[in-house]
Amino acid sequence: MLKRNFTEEQVMFRDAYRKFLHEEIAPYMEGWREAGIVDRQAFRKAGEMGFLMVWPEEQYGGLGDDDFRFEQIIIEENQYALTGDWYTTLHSRLVGPYLKRFGTEEQLQRFLPDCVRGDTILAIAMTEPDAGSDLAGMRATAIDQGDHYLLNGSKTFISNGINADLVIVAAKTDPVNNPRQIGLFLVERGMEGFERGRNLKKMGKKAQDTAELFFNNVRIPKANVLGDPTRGFSHLMEALAEERLIAATEFIAAAQKAFDLTLEFVRERKMFGRSLADFQNSQFKLAELRAELDMQQVYIDHCVAAVNEGSLTAVDAAKAKLVTSELLCKVVDEGVQLHGGSGYMDEYPISRMYTDARVTRIYAGTSEVMKILISRDFLQQDFKPFVDRL
Ligand SMILES: Cc1cc2nc3c(=O)[nH]c(=O)nc-3n(C[C@H](O)[C@H](O)[C@H](O)COP(=O)(O)OP(=O)(O)OC[C@H]3O[C@@H](n4cnc5c(N)ncnc54)[C@H](O)[C@@H]3O)c2cc1C
Known part of the structure; x- marks a missing residue:
């Protein structure tokens, strides 16, 4: 039997966040999907209620509680409420922590309180x-000019690209002598030479804006260099374990929701004098999915405990990202099939979940890249049979 582990405070947080989503977010989703972008007021509303960034210390406006389970609750509830493309986790737990990890005290004071309030929206480019997969192939450059860096280049597929006020941009800082050396730069809305391109039209996740960004001779003051401008790659690597867990947490939650929608549907749908749930095919398909969902949820919750104690490895998180995205795609596919023609209709949530799910095997590192990382890990170690690892 699946037993989940949340504190009393987190259970209350979940109830309050669920209510917030129901009242302040869900009613507007359709309009945002049509517009291709979330109204930035939603970030402010979430900020006012303390739902945007939980982890920053009180002096920056947060609760100062780094427990990943708060974000797990936010991610799960968004999936259960079908508001997943209002993806605040990108702002709050994916990009925001770069400021904490590598930011100076001056940068934290300058940016973090506005991020917690929802006045400043974050993106990473x-x-x-x-x-894409081959990040070393990037062409953007940021060249040291003494008192500033000069940033040139372009980025694409950037989530929050239109809404963002502050973008962490990766660029090469010594392209001639050391082409693998990159730095991270804090690019602010309104900086001269920073332009946004199209809000890209996508197969799914319609309310999440995804854009091209252009940088033409943007002067980046030294005060906006994030961390060590020669160690950008290792800065990005440090965040990988938690970033992959964020993705896996979302995918398993979406898969749970897709399962529920399908189960509800097959119980209601009548044909040949009985319900669709009475057919052995429906039962076997759903039984397989139920078993896989329960197994994977245990692994994810285990990874959450590990990230909280600082022991989650990037490879274990890659396994979570790989299998949850593959399972989600399987659940939504079987879900559409069991819905019949209704599953192809936009008015049935399973239809949207199907198109939303497809990207999960691509972004945050493709399934193929995850497999490379996992196999590299066991190939690099001396062979040790499983029985000897007990
Ligand atoms: C909706 C959306 C939002 C995104 N948001 C952001 C964002 O906010 N910020 C950001 O920086 N990026 C973002 N991305 C980009 C995303 O991270 C990349 O799309 C992803 O890393 C894949 O890169 P690519 O698109 O260049 O595909 P490619 O890297 O060109 O991959 C093409 C194919 O080649 C395969 N492949 C690659 N390498 C290997 C290999 N070594 N061996 C075998 N096969 C391989 C891949 O698995 C894939 O099947 C987003 C993408 C999407 C679709």
Whole structure:
């Protein structure tokens, strides 16, 4: 029997967040999907209620509680409420922590309180038209000019790209002598030479804005360099375990929701004088999915405990990202099939979940890249049979 582990405070937090989503977010989702972007007021509302960033210390406006389970609750509730493309986790737990990890005290004081309030929206820009999985192929450069860096290049597929007020941009800082050396730069809305391109039209996740960004001779003051401008790659690596867990937490929650929608549907749908749930095919399909969902949820909750105690490895998190995204795609596919023609209709949530799910095997590192990382890990170690690892 699956037993989950949340504190009393977190259970109350879940209730309050669920109510917030129901009242302040869900009613507006349809309009935001049509517009292709979330109204930035939603970030402010979440900020006012303390739902945007829990982890920053009180002096920056947060609760000062780093327990990942608060974010797990936010991620899960968004999936259960079908508000997943209002993706605040990108702002609050994916990009925000870069400020904490590598920011100076001056940067924390300058940026963090506005991020907690929802006045400043965050994004991170690594991907370029010719550099996705192969980040080392990036062409953007930031060249030291003494009192500032000069940033040139373009980025694509950037989530929050239109809404963002502060973008962490990765760029090469010594392209001639050391092409693998990158730095991270805090690019602010309104900086001269920083332009936004199209809000890209996507297969799914319609309310989440995804954009191209352009940088033409943008002067980045030294005060906006994040961390060590020669160690950007290792800064990005440090965050990988938690970033992959964020993804896996979302995918398993979405899969749980897709299962529930399908189970509800097959119980209601009548044909040949009985319910669709009475057919052995429906039962076997759903039984397989139920078993996989329960197994994977245990692994995810285990990873959450590990990240809280600082022991989650990037490889274990890659396993979580890989299998949850593959399972989600399987659940939504079987879900559409069991819905029949209704499953292809936009008015049935399973239809949207199907298109939303497809990207999960691509972003945050593709399934193929996850497999490379996992296999590299066991190939690099001396062979030790499982029985000897007990
Ligand atoms: C909706 C959306 C939002 C995104 N948000 C952001 C964001 O906020 N910030 C950001 O920086 N990026 C973002 N991305 C970019 C995302 O991280 C990349 O799309 C992803 O890393 C894949 O890179 P690519 O698109 O260049 O594909 P490619 O890297 O070109 O991959 C193409 C195919 O090649 C395969 N492949 C790659 N390397 C290997 C290999 N070594 N061996 C075998 N096969 C391989 C891949 O698995 C894939 O199947 C977003 C993307 C999407 C779709």
